Amino acid sequence: MDTNLMVFGAMAGIACLAAIGVVAFNNPVRSALCLVVNFFVLAFIYFALNAQLLGITQILVYTGAIMVLFLFVIMLLNLGAPQALMEKRDSKPLLGVVVGAGLAGLIAFQVLYPMMATQAPPRAANDFGTPENIGRTLFTTYALPFELASVLLLVGIVGAILLAKRRIG
Amino acid sequence: MVEWLRDNPTVLALVRVLVFVVPILLLVPGFIWWERRLLSWMQDRIGPNRTGTFTIRGRKIRTFGLLQPIADGVKLFLKEDVTPNTVDRVLYFLAPMVALFPAFALGGTLPFAPWLHESPGEAGMWAMWTPIANVDIGILYVMAISSLGVYGVVLAGYASNNKYSLLGGLRSSAQLISYELAMGVSLAAIVMASGSLKMTEMVRTQESALWGAFPWIQNWFLFTPFGLVAGLIFLICMVAETNRAPFDLPEAENEIIAGYHTEYSSMKFAVFFMGEYAAMFVFGGVFATVFLGGYNLLPVNWAACAESIPSMAGFFDFMGKLNYYGAPAWFLLKCFAGITFYIWLRATLPRLRYDQLMSLGWKTLLPLAVANFIVVAIWIMGNAAYPPFGGLVAAGAAAILVVLLYLNLMALQKKGTTSLEKRQVALVDPAPARRSVTMVEPGRRS
Numbered sequence: 147m148d149t150n151l152m153v154f155g156a157m158a159g160i161a162c163l164a165a166i167g168v169v170a171f172n173n174p175v176r177s178a179l180c181l182v183v184n185f186f187v188l189a190f191i192y193f194a195l196n197a198q199l200l201g202i203t204q205i206l207v208y209t210g211a212i213m214v215l216f217l218f219v220i221m222l223l224n225l226g227a228p229q230a231l232m233e234k235r236d237s238k239p240l241l242g243v244v245v246g247a248g249l250a251g252l253i254a255f256q257v258l259y260p261m262m263a264t265q266a267p268p269r270a271a272n273d274f275g276t277p278e279n280i281g282r283t284l285f286t287t288y289a290l291p292f293e294l295a296s297v298l299l300l301v302g303i304v305g306a307i308l309l310a311k312r313r314i315g
Numbered sequence: 316m317v318e319w320l321r322d323n324p325t326v327l328a329l330v331r332v333l334v335f336v337v338p339i340l341l342l343v344p345g346f347i348w349w350e351r352r353l354l355s356w357m358q359d360r361i362g363p364n365r366t367g368t369f370t371i372r373g374r375k376i377r378t379f380g381l382l383q384p385i386a387d388g389v390k391l392f393l394k395e396d397v398t399p400n401t402v403d404r405v406l407y408f409l410a411p412m413v414a415l416f417p418a419f420a421l422g423g424t425l426p427f428a429p430w431l432h433e434s435p436g437e438a439g440m441w442a443m444w445t446p447i448a449n450v451d452i453g454i455l456y457v458m459a460i461s462s463l464g465v466y467g468v469v470l471a472g473y474a475s476n477n478k479y480s481l482l483g484g485l486r487s488s489a490q491l492i493s494y495e496l497a498m499g500v501s502l503a504a505i506v507m508a509s510g511s512l513k514m515t516e517m518v519r520t521q522e523s524a525l526w527g528a529f530p531w532i533q534n535w536f537l538f539t540p541f542g543l544v545a546g547l548i549f550l551i552c553m554v555a556e557t558n559r560a561p562f563d564l565p566e567a568e569n570e571i572i573a574g575y576h577t578e579y580s581s582m583k584f585a586v587f588f589m590g591e592y593a594a595m596f597v598f599g600g601v602f603a604t605v606f607l608g609g610y611n612l613l614p615v616n617w618a619a620c621a622e623s624i625p626s627m628a629g630f631f632d633f634m635g636k637l638n639y640y641g642a643p644a645w646f647l648l649k650c651f652a653g654i655t656f657y658i659w660l661r662a663t664l665p666r667l668r669y670d671q672l673m674s675l676g677w678k679t680l681l682p683l684a685v686a687n688f689i690v691v692a693i694w695i696m697g698n699a700a701y702p703p704f705g706g707l708v709a710a711g712a713a714a715i716l717v718v719l720l721y722l723n724l725m726a727l728q729k730k731g732t733t734s735l736e737k738r739q740v741a742l743v744d745p746a747p748a749r750r751s752v753t754m755v756e757p758g759r760r761s
Contacts, residue, residue, distance in 0.1 A: 277512050
C-alpha cells in the first residue's frame with residue numbers, strides 16, 4: 147500500500163467517524179464539534195489533492211466562521227438537556243435513510259464508474275488548485291456564473307439585514 | 316547531514332517545524348518576565364526582580380528576576396489540579412489543547428529568513444529551514460488558523476459549566492467574528508498591492524524601491540499610505556484576536572471573574588497562558604512580515620546604495636551580508652517589538668466597554684478597511700490604464716470621495732437616531748480651585 151493511500155485513508159476515516167459523530171451525539175455542542183473536525187479534515191484531503199485554495203477556503207469559511215457562529219448560537223440558547231432534543235418517532239427517519247442511500251449510491255456510481263473504465267481518467271494539471279489559476283478561470287471563463295453567485299450572496303446579506311433589523315416605532 | 320535532510324523531505328519538514336516551534340516554547344517564559352518587568356516599570360513599581368539572586372562566596376549574582384517565570388512554572392506544575400465535578404469532562408480537557416494549537420500553527424507560512432534570494436553569499440542558504448511551507452495561500456492560511464483560535468476559548472467557556480466562563484466564551488466568539496472581517500479586508504488590500512498571497516513574495520515586494528521612486532529605501536508597506544491604514548487596522552484587530560488588553564473582555568476580571576479560564580487551575584491554566592503568549596509572538600511576526608519588511612533589519616536596499624555611492628560600497632556590502640546572515644535575529648527582534656507593543660498597550664489603555672468594542676469593530680474598522688480596499692483597487696486600475704500618475708490621481712480622488720460618502724452617511728445616521736447617553740462628572744462647585752484656601756488649625760476653635 148503506498149503512502150498516498152495511507153494518508154488518504156487515515157484522513158477519510160477520521161472524516162467519516164466525525165460525520166457519524168455529528169448525528170450520533172445527543173449533545174448539540176459535541177455534534178457541532180464533530181462537524182468542525184469533519185470540515186477540518188476535509189480541508190486536508192483537499193490539500194492532498196493539490197486544491198490549496200479550496201482547502202484553505204474550507205477552513206476559513208466553514209471551520210473558522212460558520213461553525214463558530216453555530217457554536218455561538220448553541221451556547222447562547224444553552225441547549226443542554228438531551229431529553230428535550232430526542233426526536234419523536236415518525237416517518238422522517240425512514241425517508242432520511244432512503245434519500246441518504248440514494249445519495250450514497252449516486253456518489254458511489256460517480257466514483258466507481260470511471261474506475262471501472264478501461265482507459266485512465268484524465269488528470270488535472272498539477273497547479274490547477276492555486277489561487278492564481280482559480281482566479282484567472284473565475285474571471286474569464288466563468289465570469290457570468292461568478293458574478294451571479296456574488297449577486298446571490300448580496301441578496302442574502304440584504305435579506306439577513308432586513309430580517310435582523312428591528313422595526314422602531 | 317544537510318544533504319541527508321535534503322533527500323528526506325519528510326524529516327526536513329519536521330525539522331523546520333521544530334526550528335520554528337521550539338524557540339517559541341523556550342521564549343515564552345522570557346516574554347512573561349518581560350511583560351511583568353515592563354509593566355511594573357511603566358506603572359512605577361519594581362516588579363519581580365529577586366528570584367535567581369545567588370550568593371556565591373559572599374558575592375551576589377543578580378539575574379534581574381529572570382528565573383521568576385521558571386519558579387512560576389514549577390509552582391504551576393506542582394499546584395493541585397482542581398477539576399470541578401460538573402464540568403463536561405472531555406471538552407474540559409480538550410479545550411486547553413485546542414487553544415494551544417492555533418497559536419503555534421499560525422507561523423506555518425512565515426518566512427523568518429530570506430527565501431531563495433539574490434544576495435551576497437550563496438543563494439538560498441536559509442531556504443531549507445524557512446518557511447515551514449512556502450505555499451501559494453500563505454496569508455489565507457494565517458487568516459484561517461487565527462480564526463480557529465476562538466475554539467479553545469469557547470470550549471473552555473462551555474465545558475466549565477459556569478455562567479461566568481460561558482459569558483467569557485460568548486464574548487470571545489462575538490469579538491473574534493467581528494474583528495476577523497476588518498482584519499481580512501485590510502490584508503486583502505495588501506494582497507492586491509503586492510500581487511501575491513505568498514508570504515515570501517510579500518516580503519520581496521517590500522524590498523522594491525520606496526514608492527517606486529527611491530531605490531535606496533525599501534518599500535515597506537507601513538510606509539505607503541494604504542499600507543499605513545491597513546497596518547493600523549491590522550494592529551488593532553490582532554490585539555482583539557489574541558484577547559489582549561484593551562480587548563480582553565473574555566477575561567475581564569472585574570466583571571466575569573477570569574472569564575473562560577475561571578475553572579482551570581495548575582497546568583491547564585498554564586497551557587492557556589502559554590497559548591496566549593505564543594499567539595502574541597507569532598502575530599507580531601505576521602505583522603512584521605506583512606507590513607514591516609519581514610526579516611530585513613533596516614528599510615535600506617544595501618545593494619542599490621553600494622551602486623550609487625561606490626566609495627562606501629564596502630560598508631554597504633558588509634551591511635547587506637549582515638542583513639542576510641542575521642535574518643532570523645532581525646525577525647526575532649521585530650516579533651519582540653510586537654510583544655513590547657502589546658505590553659505597552661496593556662499598560663496604557665483601559666478595557667473597552669462591550670458596546671464600544673462592537674462599534675469600533677463594525678462601524679469604524681470595517682468601513683475603513685473596505686474604503687482602503689476600494690482605494691487600492693482604484694489605484695491599481697489607474698496605474699494600469701495611465702501609467703505614471705494615473706493611479707495616484709485616481710486613488711486620491713477615490714479616497715476623498717469615500718471619506719465624503721462616509722461623513723455623509725454618518726450625518727444621515729445621526730439625524731435619524733438619538734445618541735446614547737454620555738457620561739460626565741458634574742462638579743458640585745464648578746470652580747473649587749479659585750476659593751481661597753482656609754486652614755483650620757487643630758488647636759484653635761473659632
